[in-house]
Amino acid sequence: MISTTALRYFVEAVRCGSIRAASEILFVAPSAISRQIGLLEETLGAPLLERSRGRSTLRLTAAGELLMRYAKSVDSESRRLRSEIEAIQGLRRGHVNLGIPESLIRDFMPGFMARFTRRFPGFTFNVQVYNSPQLIEMLVDDRLDLCLTFGNVTHQDATIAYQRLLPLYVYVSADHPLHGRETLRLSDCAEHGLALPDATMWTKQQYDEMLAKAKIRPRLVLETNSYELLRNVSAEGMALSILTPPLQDTQHLAGRGRYVLLKDPRAKPQRFSLCVHRGRNLPLPVTTFTNELTAELEQLEPESAAAAVRPGR
DNA sequence: AGCACTTCTAACAGGAGGTC
DNA sequence: GACCTCCTGTTAGAAGTGCT
Numbered sequence: 350m351i352s353t354t355a356l357r358y359f360v361e362a363v364r365c366g367s368i369r370a371a372s373e374i375l376f377v378a379p380s381a382i383s384r385q386i387g388l389l390e391e392t393l394g395a396p397l398l399e400r401s402r403g404r405s406t407l408r409l410t411a412a413g414e415l416l417m418r419y420a421k422s423v424d425s426e427s428r429r430l431r432s433e434i435e436a437i438q439g440l441r442r443g444h445v446n447l448g449i450p451e452s453l454i455r456d457f458m459p460g461f462m463a464r465f466t467r468r469f470p471g472f473t474f475n476v477q478v479y480n481s482p483q484l485i486e487m488l489v490d491d492r493l494d495l496c497l498t499f500g501n502v503t504h505q506d507a508t509i510a511y512q513r514l515l516p517l518y519v520y521v522s523a524d525h526p527l528h529g530r531e532t533l534r535l536s537d538c539a540e541h542g543l544a545l546p547d548a549t550m551w552t553k554q555q556y557d558e559m560l561a562k563a564k565i566r567p568r569l570v571l572e573t574n575s576y577e578l579l580r581n582v583s584a585e586g587m588a589l590s591i592l593t594p595p596l597q598d599t600q601h602l603a604g605r606g607r608y609v610l611l612k613d614p615r616a617k618p619q620r621f622s623l624c625v626h627r628g629r630n631l632p633l634p635v636t637t638f639t640n641e642l643t644a645e646l647e648q649l650e651p652e653s654a655a656a657a658v659r660p661g662r
Numbered sequence: 663a664g665c666a667c668t669t670c671t672a673a674c675a676g677g678a679g680g681t682c
Numbered sequence: 683g684a685c686c687t688c689c690t691g692t693t694a695g696a697a698g699t700g701c702t
Binding site: 673682 | 685689693
């Protein structure tokens, strides 16, 4: 019998590329994950991962590929089961108070909500757009049912329903000298103008530390509390900006520029989380919405999605 | 070569469930 | 309720690997 915990750990380790990274997502020690995967291998009688110490990433064996396929089918079946149970319960109406950061206004959320309301036409929404720390405050005050945030969630009354780590990218306009590069390092950006978040944004401190560690004093062209503006001034060629990739690999999100992976040891990936109020008994419609949202987010592969965003129109 | 990062193993702790 | 067993977690230390 395959343990669901072990299967969840295995999937997360594969998704993160390392047991260490998975342990941060799952909030358990790396040894616990290693042992669960070891027990899975013992149960199935075959190695699932090609491990190597150091900084190389985990690789799936043939048996591991089969198990990943099995895990996806289990996930798909459980969603189908949930859907059928919802149909039995007649769950087609409800209201959701949702909080999202500005960067999701055009990336992912509109498409997801449209798909969701096609399935659940009786649902209505109130969507509030704020910075991540403000969203958490609103969540724990019960002004929101759930919220999506970037950055570490440290509030003791907020609990994380889903999260993943997103690598950092540099947004480069079509006519910029760095436009053709496959990857960039922080030192590559040093001689170009940068547009960065201002002090009201939680990412400012992270970026400041990152640039300081790289011994780079950026030529700051613009500071703002708007990620949309950061992206748009970069698209116009005014400056480079450091951003997370779009969650959805739609061409139109690339605009006039492209996202180039920031491949630098000092560039730590950003945490992207779906949060709910700890201990709060959520209404069934909100739980349904949360489950659907989580399921869709889990289907997304942000790194490949970002790589797929090619130089645009 | 030294450091940082990672995985693995052993020892131990605590919770849940079963039995008396 | 007390005791036992099993499961799953943590911590500490060893050892391998990659980067500078």
